[in-house]
Amino acid sequence: MMFPMPMPPMPPEIMDAAAANPEGFADCLATGMEAFQGAMGEGGDMGAAFEAMGDVMGPIMQDMGVSPEAFEAAGDAVGAAIGGGMHMAPADCGGAEMGAICQDAVEMMMPPGTEVPAPVMDAMGDMGQGLADAGCMPHDVAGEMMPPPGDPGFPFPCDAGGECIVPPGDPAACPADVCAPPPMDGACADMGGAMMPPEGGYDHAPMPADAVMPPPMDMGEGYIDPAMDMDGDGAPPPPPGDMAAPPPGDMADGGMGALGDALGGPADAGPAAPMPDAADAAIGAAMDGAMDQGGAPAPADPAGAEADPNEGMPAEDDGPEVDPSAGMG
Structure with a gap:
């Protein structure tokens, strides 16, 4: 059978x-x-x-x-x-x-x-x-x-x-x-x-040289073989050329370059690194100056309170003004 x-x-x-x-x-x-x-x-x-x-x-x-x-x-x-x-x-x-x-x-x-x-x-x-x-x-x-x-x-x-x-x-x-x-x-x-076939299968006859296989039946206008409709959209697959990989240049940025062009500008490469804050730089310099004068910042509060960055530093009225550039080489 x-x-x-x-x-x-x-x-x-x-x-x-x-x-x-x-x-x-x-x-x-x-x-x-x-x-x-x-x-x-x-x-x-x-x-x-x-x-x-x-x-x-x-x-x-x-x-x-x-x-x-x-x-x-x-x-x-x-x-x-x-x-x-x-x-x-x-x-x-x-x-x-x-x-x-x-x-x-x-x-x-x-x-x-x-x-x-x-x-x-x-x-x-x-x-x-x-x-x-x-x-x-x-x-x-x-x-x-x-x-x-x-x-x-x-x-x-x-x-x-x-x-x-x-x-x-x-x-x-x-x-x-x-x-x-x-x-x-x-x-x-x-x-x-x-x-069912016998054990080992049938001893099948070869295909004669003059034999012809009839064409497949017409399944009707618009019919798409489900085996060929890989994405389930009811449309035939695109030609092989349409499925080729994009040129390497288009893949270098993961395709984001094309997205940027579509949006009217370069693609967003992610948040930029933050610029150094001027106040942070000044505080760091002041602390270096205080260390040169024998002072030291107070240790952090064991309870988790935020330390005062000015604690341990000379007050503006108690001593000479600290040069913000001191200690920066």
């Missing part, structure tokens, strides 16, 4: 709706599966049943903030992801196995570090059981969910004649660089057996 790679990405509107209201999203999936089973029970084919499912889910999703364009893109992407897994699964998969394929496929579509809410994962498992209850087998489901071979979004290489080079149920026929095993901690791993 393998999945095609790379997986089509899940549209952000779908992820946002599922994260904002997981229970409502799961209920929408359940309602859609009821419509699918109803159409199948009335003798419709699988294509008509999937259309009935979409007709019921579309308005509900729109009420949850998902645009019709995003819903359609999600249907195509999920169909290619789940369908690709169903295509390489054993032909006799039952409901539990198909549910595990649905769960792992959706998990593999999410950006790294993004988890599918538990109610949605449960609903995806129920979807697999619902397909089985409606009499659908995995390879038939794959053929209905995937785009036609060679069309944009078809998940497997095709030969020169436009036919898929990977037969149903034969994951070893898929070249190793265009497929991947289910997650080691996923639903298929819990099933075990044929739902």
Whole structure:
């Protein structure tokens, strides 16, 4: 059992709706599966049943903030992801196995570090059981969910004649660089057996020289792959030139020079060192003079009172005037 790679990405509107209201999203999936089973029970084919499912889910999703364009893109992407897994699964998969394929496929579509809410994962498992209850087998489901071979979004290489080079149920026929095993901690791993690759992996066939990988599907105008939207602003990343480091001269002042220019003057380099106070200089000189005459300042008050800088110095009326420049050399 393998999945095609790379997986089509899940549209952000779908992820946002599922994260904002997981229970409502799961209920929408359940309602859609009821419509699918109803159409199948009335003798419709699988294509008509999937259309009935979409007709019921579309308005509900729109009420949850998902645009019709995003819903359609999600249907195509999920169909290619789940369908690709169903295509390489054993032909006799039952409901539990198909549910595990649905769960792992959706998990593999999410950006790294993004988890599918538990109610949605449960609903995806129920979807697999619902397909089985409606009499659908995995390879038939794959053929209905995937785009036609060679069309944009078809998940497997095709030969020169436009036919898929990977037969149903034969994951070893898929070249190793265009497929991947289910997650080691996923639903298929819990099933075990044929739902996981054998120990040591498959002996994958090489890519034929004339094989062509179909182009990726169109996700709609304005779509930005979440993996490329690194800052989350919904815009594509800037060209490489815009991400280059600034010239060394611009970094010498930590970028403050540009800030200063923007503010209309040089950047503030911090508070300037204080200039010597003239009174402090005079007091220091006077104390030096007093020391030359045998005097000394009184020790600091043990209680913490501030010492009088004039204490111990000759009073202005008690002696000759002290030259402020004395002791300054």
